[in-house]
Amino acid sequence: MKISHCYSIRYILILAFWSCFFHAQKTNPKLEIDRLIKSTEQLSIAGKSDKVFAFSKKIIQLSQHSQYEKGLSYGYFFMASYYYDHAKFKLSIDNAKEAQKYSDYLQTDKTHAANISSLLAGNYLLLELYSLSFRNYRKTLEILNSKKQKTSTDLLTESAAYSNLSYIYENINKQDSMYYYLLKEKVILKNIDQNGAYIQKGCSCLGFGNYHLKQNKIDSAQYYYNRSLQFFDGKQHPCKIESLIGLGNLYASQKNYAKAQKFYDDALASFNQNNFPDILSELYKKIAELKVSQGIPSEAKYFQDLYLKTNNDLDERMKKERDFALNQVMKEEKIKHAEEVKNNQRMTLIIVSFLIIITSFIIYLLKKSKYKTQKTIEIAEKLIREKELQEQEAHKLKQQLNEAFDEVIQLAKDNNPSFYTRFQEVYPKFQSKMLQLNESLKPSELTFAAYIYLGFTTKEIADYTFKAVKTIENNRYNFRKKINLSPEKDLQIWLRNHIDSE
Secondary structure (H helix, E strand, O other): OHHHHHHHHHHHHHHHHHHHHHHHHHOOHHHHHHHHHHHHHHHHHOOOHHHHHHHHHHHHHHHHHHOOHHHHHHHHHHHHHHHHHOOOHHHHHHHHHHHHOOHHHHOOOHHHHHHHHHHHHHHHHHOOOHHHHHHHHHHHHHHHHOOOOOOHHHHHHHHHHHHHHHHHHHHOOOHHHHHHHHHHHHHHHOOOOOHHHHHHHHHHHHHHHHHHHHOOOHHHHHHHHHHHHHHOOOOOOHHHHHHHHHHHHHHHHOOOHHHHHHHHHHHHHHHHOOOOHHHHHHHHHHHHHHHHHOOOHHHHHHHHHHHHHHHHHHHHHHHHHHHHHHHHHHHHHHHHHHHHHHHHHHHHHHHHHHHHHHHHHHHHHHOOOHHHHHHHHHHHHHHHHHHHHHHHHHHHHHHHHHHHHHHHHHHHHOOOOOHHHHHHHHOOOHHHHHHHHOOOOOHHHHHHHHHHHOOOOHHHHHHHHOOOHHHHHHHHHHHHHHOOOOOOOOHHHHHHHHHHOO
16 A cells, blocks of 8 residues: 555656646746846845856856846846955956946946946955946946936945945045935935835945044044844844944944954954955954053954964955956057047058049040040059058058067166157157156156056066165156146056147
8 A cells, every 4th residue: 555655755756747848848948048047136135145156147048048138147247246245356357247248238228337337346346446337337327328217236236336436435435425425326326215225324324423533523434334223133244244344343443342342252253154355354453452542452463463374364355356457458458449440551552542533433434535544554563563562561660560569668678768768759748748747756757657557567667677675666656746646547558548639
């Protein structure tokens, strides 16, 4: 009886399996992918990153099979979000760029297009590439402003963009601009349901808390930090950790060390479930400073060592990822330039073809007269010879430029005294354009600017000129001041644009 019952259940299960299998075969794969996208969005909001990663891979796999642009764009976006949450910025940027490739679909889904641009901006922000971050946040706002009607999701994205723009200005110590964007964010958040925007509202309060603490308005800062914690009650988020640190900083400034330690401890406990090395590094530093103030040198040294280790590891990784991001931008600029050159060549070809057609027509007309025919042939032959000579000259010039560039690079690496003289010969506009910015620039500063223009990093300049990295960083800072260049602008990209512009 039991055996018969088991076989009956097994038979039913087999039938159910095959029924589901054949039903799945008939299901529209795009509908299945859309369902997975909605599920992944919910998992992302719930903070279940491992499941987000697994679902993202499945969405990409299914979408590649069915050539579904929406699924591919969302799949790579979710993957980029996962890597962003785990501070793997290179992988996040790669996947976000991949998600941006499906331009035909993104024209129909501007909400998603804005989210991708915002995610890219977030990566650049954490890499401290403020000019790139600013550019992508402005692009996010432009996409959203092009919509006739914004959804609640659009409003959240818009508020987050303003929040992060305020953070950029906080980091470059422009308090008025910081406060301006915080107010713009606050206006948007007033019109959004609290349950659907607790993260944005909590982070907004954190921003106001930081602003008021810098203004030494203790009561206001305390109010906003506590308000931020109320939004994150029972939840985990980096803004919650930073609000705890903010309260710790507040009480430390008042020499209320017991309360400061309590909030620092609460923040430290939050890292059991979160991984934000930049915030953790800053927290170790604050605790070490607190221990020094309390006169506990042994504990101060312990946390100072933790800070140095975490900060050094972070700096090393951030430098690699920052260099990657900058190189990627430079490659994109080169590709864009190459496309422009190609388009110009195409236009030139059209014009030349048009001229040849006209010339041919003239030849045809002049065939009525032997003299005129002969003249026309001579003109055509002359045009062809001149074109061939121009092509030969252009090819020769290109070879010379390539050889000159390689020579200049090698002279720079050898720290050869003739480097800047040869550099001026290859780039004759450089010195005059630099002196237009500041007539008092010294030869050593012009030589330093030449290294930056050629794309050498701070470490490379230090290695080739036999100087300390700190010295080169100081040179870079002083040079920025001399040419009055704001901190949010990337020095190398700005120099390239300034020198190469007509």
